[in-house]
Amino acid sequence: DAGVTQSPTHLIKTRGQQVTLRCSPKSGHDTVSWYQQALGQGPQFIFQYYEEEERQRGNFPDRFSGHQFPNYSSELNVNALLLGDSALYLCASRPGRDREQYFGPGTRLTVT
Amino acid sequence: QKEVEQNSGPLSVPEGAIASLNCTYSDRGSQSFFWYRQYSGKSPELIMSIYSNGDKEDGRFTAQLNKASQYVSLLIRDSQPSDSATYLCAVNRVGDMRFGAGTRLTVKP
Numbered sequence: 145d146a147g148v149t150q151s152p153t154h155l156i157k158t159r160g161q162q163v164t165l166r167c168s169p170k171s172g173h174d175t176v177s178w179y180q181q182a183l184g185q186g187p188q189f190i191f192q193y194y195e196e197e198e199r200q201r202g203n204f205p206d207r208f209s210g211h212q213f214p215n216y217s218s219e220l221n222v223n224a225l226l227l228g229d230s231a232l233y234l235c236a237s238r239p240g241r242d243r244e245q246y247f248g249p250g251t252r253l254t255v256t
Numbered sequence: 257q258k259e260v261e262q263n264s265g266p267l268s269v270p271e272g273a274i275a276s277l278n279c280t281y282s283d284r285g286s287q288s289f290f291w292y293r294q295y296s297g298k299s300p301e302l303i304m305s306i307y308s309n310g311d312k313e314d315g316r317f318t319a320q321l322n323k324a325s326q327y328v329s330l331l332i333r334d335s336q337p338s339d340s341a342t343y344l345c346a347v348n349r350v351g352d353m354r355f356g357a358g359t360r361l362t363v364k365p
Contacts, residue, residue, distance in 0.1 A: 177352065186260075186344055186355035187300065200352040234299055241351035242288060247299040 146171065148237050148248035156254045157225050165220045165251045169237030176218040177245065178210060179234040187234055193218050194241055222253075230255045259283060260347050262356035270364050275332040277359050279345030282326070288348040289321055291330045293341045294358065300344055304330060335363040 149168045157163050169176050175194045179187035189202035193212035212218045216237075222229055232252050238245040261280050269275045277291075288307050292300035306312045306319040306328070318331040332339055342358040
């Protein structure tokens with residue numbers, strides 16, 4: 145049984161560009177959340193998707209948007225990249241909105 | 257006040273000792289609580305979940321929850337060098353999960 149998968153593993157972008165990160169949840173999981181983790185910090189909640197809709201959102205600007213597909217996979221889009229967006233982006237999935245959550249390996253984004 | 261607070265550490269214990277990690281949270285409506293372990297350069301790995309007051313044991317790990325005090329702790333018995341990592345406390349509220357900044361633990365041989 146595959147766990148949570150994310151792609152790509154690493155990404156280097158230039159300030160002002162746009163990026164799309166992808167996530168496939170663990171089998172049987174229908175809820176996907178995205179987190180941003182800066183070096184030395186805990187994961188910061190970006191948003192959560194359930195039934196193809198954004199259900200909860202953290203304190204992130206509208207430059208951060210997402211989508212969930214009928215197969216529960218998800219995308220995170222970030223527009224107008226800033227240097228401060230450089231971080232590890234984590235996707236996590238769970239079987240329902242209040243159960244245990246499992247993380248993918250993350251995408252390391254570097255903005256230059 | 258931060259939603260989830262942890263001692264940043266670093267916490268250093270000798271091999272074989274008990275490591276004690278603490279966490280407090282601000283939202284009294286929080287219903288479920290989790291501990292994750294994160295090795296350097298890796299993603300967080302779930303090691304314990306706890307949903308009701310009291311203790312929950314799993315192998316060398318014991319999670320403790322006191323909702324009245326808004327306090328969660330993790331005890332690691334017989335600490336091993338492989339336990340050296342950052343431990344993240346996570347609190348679930350209204351469907352989303354919030355994390356503390358983590359406590360860095362070093363177990364010295």
